[in-house]
Amino acid sequence: MLTLLFDGIAYGMLLFVLALGLAVTMGLMNFINLAHGAFAMAGGYILVLMMQKAGWPFLACLPVAFAGTALLGAVLERTIYRPMYGKPHLDQVLFSIGLTFMAVAAVDYAMGSSQQNVQLPEWLRQRFEFGSGPWMLGMGAYRLFIVVSCVALALGLQAILSRTRFGSRLRAAVDDPRVAAGLGLPVDRIFLLTFAVGSGLAGLGGALGADILGVEPTFPLKFMVYFLIVCAVGGTSSITGPLVAALVLGIADVMGKYYAPKLGAFIVYVLMIAILLWRPQGLFTREAGK
Amino acid sequence: MTRRHTLITLAIAALALGTGAAQAQSDTVKIGVILPMTGQSASTGKQIDAAIKLWVAQNGNKAGGKKVEVIVKDDAGVADTTRRLAQELVVNDKVVALAGFGLTPLALATAPIATQSKTPLVVMAAATSSITEASPYIVRTSFTLPQAAVSIAEWAAKNKIKKVVTLVADYGPGNDAEKFFADRFVLNGGSVAEKLRTPLRGPDFAPVLQKVRDAAPDALFVFLPSGQGAQFMKQFAERGLAKAGIRLIATGDVTDDDQLNDMGDVALGVVNSHHYSAAHPSPANKKFVEAFEAANKFRPNFMAVGGYDGMRVIYNALNTTKGAGGEALLNAMKGQIFESPRGPVLIDAQTREIVQDIYIRKVERVNGQLYNVEFDVQKGVKDPGKLK
Numbered sequence: 001m002l003t004l005l006f007d008g009i010a011y012g013m014l015l016f017v018l019a020l021g022l023a024v025t026m027g028l029m030n031f032i033n034l035a036h037g038a039f040a041m042a043g044g045y046i047l048v049l050m051m052q053k054a055g056w057p058f059l060a061c062l063p064v065a066f067a068g069t070a071l072l073g074a075v076l077e078r079t080i081y082r083p084m085y086g087k088p089h090l091d092q093v094l095f096s097i098g099l100t101f102m103a104v105a106a107v108d109y110a111m112g113s114s115q116q117n118v119q120l121p122e123w124l125r126q127r128f129e130f131g132s133g134p135w136m137l138g139m140g141a142y143r144l145f146i147v148v149s150c151v152a153l154a155l156g157l158q159a160i161l162s163r164t165r166f167g168s169r170l171r172a173a174v175d176d177p178r179v180a181a182g183l184g185l186p187v188d189r190i191f192l193l194t195f196a197v198g199s200g201l202a203g204l205g206g207a208l209g210a211d212i213l214g215v216e217p218t219f220p221l222k223f224m225v226y227f228l229i230v231c232a233v234g235g236t237s238s239i240t241g242p243l244v245a246a247l248v249l250g251i252a253d254v255m256g257k258y259y260a261p262k263l264g265a266f267i268v269y270v271l272m273i274a275i276l277l278w279r280p281q282g283l284f285t286r287e288a289g290k
Numbered sequence: 291m292t293r294r295h296t297l298i299t300l301a302i303a304a305l306a307l308g309t310g311a312a313q314a315q316s317d318t319v320k321i322g323v324i325l326p327m328t329g330q331s332a333s334t335g336k337q338i339d340a341a342i343k344l345w346v347a348q349n350g351n352k353a354g355g356k357k358v359e360v361i362v363k364d365d366a367g368v369a370d371t372t373r374r375l376a377q378e379l380v381v382n383d384k385v386v387a388l389a390g391f392g393l394t395p396l397a398l399a400t401a402p403i404a405t406q407s408k409t410p411l412v413v414m415a416a417a418t419s420s421i422t423e424a425s426p427y428i429v430r431t432s433f434t435l436p437q438a439a440v441s442i443a444e445w446a447a448k449n450k451i452k453k454v455v456t457l458v459a460d461y462g463p464g465n466d467a468e469k470f471f472a473d474r475f476v477l478n479g480g481s482v483a484e485k486l487r488t489p490l491r492g493p494d495f496a497p498v499l500q501k502v503r504d505a506a507p508d509a510l511f512v513f514l515p516s517g518q519g520a521q522f523m524k525q526f527a528e529r530g531l532a533k534a535g536i537r538l539i540a541t542g543d544v545t546d547d548d549q550l551n552d553m554g555d556v557a558l559g560v561v562n563s564h565h566y567s568a569a570h571p572s573p574a575n576k577k578f579v580e581a582f583e584a585a586n587k588f589r590p591n592f593m594a595v596g597g598y599d600g601m602r603v604i605y606n607a608l609n610t611t612k613g614a615g616g617e618a619l620l621n622a623m624k625g626q627i628f629e630s631p632r633g634p635v636l637i638d639a640q641t642r643e644i645v646q647d648i649y650i651r652k653v654e655r656v657n658g659q660l661y662n663v664e665f666d667v668q669k670g671v672k673d674p675g676k677l678k
Contacts (some may be wrong), residue, residue: 007496113332117520117552127530141529212494214521218330257497261486 012250027236043203071201419675
């Protein structure tokens with residue numbers, strides 16, 4: 001029981017890091033980026049390549065995965081995303097889903113379609129167990145590591161957004177780019193940085209989750225639905241929203257597969273429908289919404 | 291205008307007739323191979339394609355006194371595409387045989403075309419038992435999941451395994467594996483505590499594995515499509531199931547030769563049943579593996595051997611019919627007996643299904659590489675799905 005709860009939290013945390021970048025670009029920059037999963041996949045492949053080909057240790061690969069995808073995100077933002085900001089949402093969706101398909105095909109061509117394997121270091125393969133019977137808590141070190149790093153990330157990001165100058169500039173730039181630019185804020189650069197960090201987070205999520213979610217070319221399509229559910233349920237105006245949504249979904253998914261295996265993966269969708277019927281704007285959106 | 295139009299139509303018709311006639315007289319027979327060369331199951335396509343090329347390289351491009359031309363098409367694992375490609379191959383290219391078929395739905399979608407055009411269809415990969423019943427023109431050279439599942443059930447019952455939980459991917463072959471394993475295991479006095487299924491696209495096994503652990507069986511029987519095996523075994527180890535005294539038994543798809551080496555130490559000691567291992571100790575297999583590895587950068591797996599034997603069945607049949615197709619070719623395929631790299635096999639004349647030895651293997655490290663090492667065998671296993 002507790003073990004399941006823990007697994008659910010770990011899964012939810014992973015979803016959170018993966019979806020956070022999407023929530024940021026969607027909520028803060030008002031841009032729908034369906035290619036978000038492609039960045040996550042890029043992070044996963046960077047991790048796999050660094051570990052297999054260059055022989056880097058797992059921990060060292062994580063920052064590289066973040067930096068690599070952030071850089072990729074920055075370059076793409078500069079070159080192809082920026083002209084899309086002013087376009088209607090349908091154009092953005094078509095554009096970014098196209099990018100996703102290109103990424104899938106490109107990775108398939110370059111790396112092959114099979115699942116890539118990650119060899120975790122020994123200390124992440126341990127398992128801690130406490131208590132016994134139905135209240136036994138078993139925690140894999142790797143999942144524990146995911147939970148801890150994701151909590152740290154969430155706290156850090158929340159602090160940056162609400163406490164720092166960059167955070168307030170970003171919020172200002174999002175609320176009204178024209179006025180913000182008129183006041184001398186470098187809106188373009190703020191967006192560039194935000195997009196890069198969002199992509200980097202996706203990459204980090206892809207790398208962190210490589211061992212649980214798998215790394216393969218169809219990754220962006222397979223998990224796009226989950227990202228979107230997290231954003232839809234959690235709302236996109238804060239970090240708390242997606243966090244809570246991701247946790248709820250993660251726990252519901254794991255519990256559902258355990259207690260009602262026949263329903264299996266469907267539980268998540270039922271839950272989404274129920275929550276959206278109850279709060280169509282998402283769990284944590286300001287009443288008016290966009 | 292109308293007159294010119296008629297003339298052009300006539301000209302085209304004449305041309306078409308001309309080429310048609312030319313084709314009928316030509317000394318070339320064509321074999322249409324449809325494989326998933328891209329998409330999720332691309333590794334299946336890659337393996338079979340390599341095996342077909344190897345067969346042609348070793349045996350030349352002549353059979354039954356005619357030149358053999360192999361046309362390979364990519365269906366990306368989408369059934370609609372397979373069907374369309376099969377239609378094109380039959381109608382436009384006039385192939386004498388269709389072959390390939392990486393997944394069950396792809397073979398089933400194409401079955402009606404084989405029946406209508408009386409074209410023999412050789413299934414080189416897909417493993418659901420019912421496929422050969424979909425058309426009287428289907429011949430199979432791969433294996434059926436019941437063959438593998440029943441063999442490991444026999445072995446488990448004899449090796450102090452009393453209580454089992456089954457875990458299969460929720461689709462045709464998975465359901466086959468679950469049913470036939472459970473039936474045979476219960477028949478031999480064992481009990482199945484729980485039958486679990488995971489969605490095909492659900493790569494996190496945490497909840498089901500926790501369920502297995504709580505049920506505390508002697509062993510967990512697993513079937514997953516090749517590709518998910520590595521992920522599964524890692525989580526099996528991580529969750530401490532082995533330490534809790536639960537053994538892992540599986541069909542050979544889980545320890546697919548293609549990916550076994552990348553799985554690492556978690557795969558060591560897994561007992562599984564299958565019809566082919568790259569480590570099969572026979573001279574025929576040694577030759578096959580050497581030639582295959584020399585031509586490609588990877589090891590042949592059970593898909594490759596299905597493709598290789600499929601080509602052999604077609605070549606042998608063409609030799610018998612002197613290059614004729616249709617019913618004659620189909621009949622020449624039935625009842626073939628030969629020594630495959632996997633061991634002696636027979637194409638059952640009644641069911642058009644392959645009859646073969648199923649080996650019980652254990653994953654071991656041989657010369658620094660992971661292999662499925664065979665240690666027991668069930669001789670001449672017919673598809674249990676058709677023994678009623």
